């Protein structure tokens with residue numbers, strides 16, 4: 001359908017056109033149009049990015065002495081849409097034109113078939129995320145291989161629909177028998193019900209309690225878990241961990257507590273007999289530390305024991321990572337530091353086991369896994385004011401190397417400018433929803449290659465549930481209406497007035 005004609009000076013990046021009479025209703029922002037390239041005659045696809053309406057009878061200068069309710073003028077009015085060129089179809093993608101566009105060339109509405117063909121992905125390997133904002137009948141698919149192995153980020157201000165979108169992705173990945181692990185700080189994913197797959201929820205209470213293998217924790221983890229640890233206590237614990245590693249295949253907090261007791265007794269010149277650890281390993285330590293340090297560290301270890309999370313064995317990895325399974329690690333009862341430690345410990349294990357599986361063909365993590373980090377700015381922050389955030393280093397590692405081992409990362413955040421720039425730039429697919437904060441916009445533009453100025457400009461005007469998707473999992477950067485979910489999800493907005501009205 002011809003809707004207009006190219007006017008003015010054109011460039012290889014864009015052109016403007018006049019609208020044919022009666023065609024105004026088809027011309028709107030984000031609509032796709034085509035025109036012909038000079039010389040080759042290639043059909044060039046473009047997208048309407050701006051519409052300027054001016055009226056020759058009402059130039060700006062008239063503003064000085066006109067009162068607007070005096071005049072309504074349709075005559076003399078002409079809208080001029082500005083089109084950004086996306087390219088012409090070549091092989092499997094789009095290529096930018098080389099010859100330019102002649103003024104006067106006809107402009108047509110792009111056909112649905114053309115858009116479908118360009119956005120098409122192998123159905124077996126893609127996720128249906130929604131439809132084009134401008135064309136409800138054109139579905140948008142994401143390449144799952146790209147999305148998972150080259151990571152993705154879902155960024156938007158609060159309430160824009162990030163978690164909802166994660167839910168859609170989860171549904172799609174489960175249709176392909178995927179393995180997904182969500183670290184869920186607000187406990188909003190635990191009610192996801194998926195008819196043909198397993199959902200397992202691990203939390204801090206009840207039957208499916210999350211357990212972490214104590215011997216997998218380093219001194220950094222302990223320091224994080226015990227915020228009030230002093231320098232001498234830390235040094236002592238560090239030495240004890242070295243000894244525990246030396247004499248035990250695996251140990252728990254009881255073992256650490258036991259070693260501390262031995263040192264305490266040595267200090268008090270009691271006769272000690274220890275079956276596993278030769279006493280001479282401990283005697284020297286006993287000389288160097290004070291009784292009060294030992295006692296204080298004991299109390300802190302006891303405090304950790306009472307959480308009943310750090311055990312001899314962690315939750316078996318094959319219960320967390322499994323084919324056709326969504327695993328929700330509900331962190332809503334954990335404080336920040338414990339959440340960090342749990343995310344770090346489990347992500348580390350998934351990564352190490354996948355690495356082992358890929359390199360040696362053994363281990364528990366036999367399927368590739370997609371790890372979703374909600375509130376990622378807390379777990380992979382850009383700056384760490386006063387302390388090291390433990391989870392950041394492993395998330396960084398997964399962002400860099402996960403692709404080789406089938407460990408994918410999905411970073412979800414409402415504060416993009418507080419995210420680590422390295423991790424953000426390693427996410428090759430970006431699902432960006434409404435963002436109004438200029439510093440967040442600017443930070444995304446700087447950190448992510450495929451996010452351009454005009455994309456950033458559109459972010460404040462997106463609706464809830466609408467996203468701009470750019471990057472490797474999609475053929476073309478497009479504005480998408482995220483599809484409706486088929487499963488239930490928690491974390492919905494509360495109808496405050498309704499709740500007051502119905503409360504008794």
Ligand SMILES: Nc1ncnc2c1ncn2[C@@H]1O[C@H](COP(=O)(O)OP(=O)(O)OP(=O)(O)O)[C@@H](O)[C@H]1O
Nearest residue numbers: 157158159160161162163164414465482491492493
């Ligand atoms: N594509 C969509 N279709 C229909 N409803 C949606 C869609 N996206 C979001 N919503 C609704 O909008 C509300 C907020 O969505 P959601 O919880 O996903 O926001 P969020 O970005 O995760 O917010 P927060 O940053 O607070 O976690 C929810 O009630 C959700 O049901």
Ligand SMILES: [Mg+2]
Nearest residue numbers: 162163164491
């Ligand atoms: Mg959310």
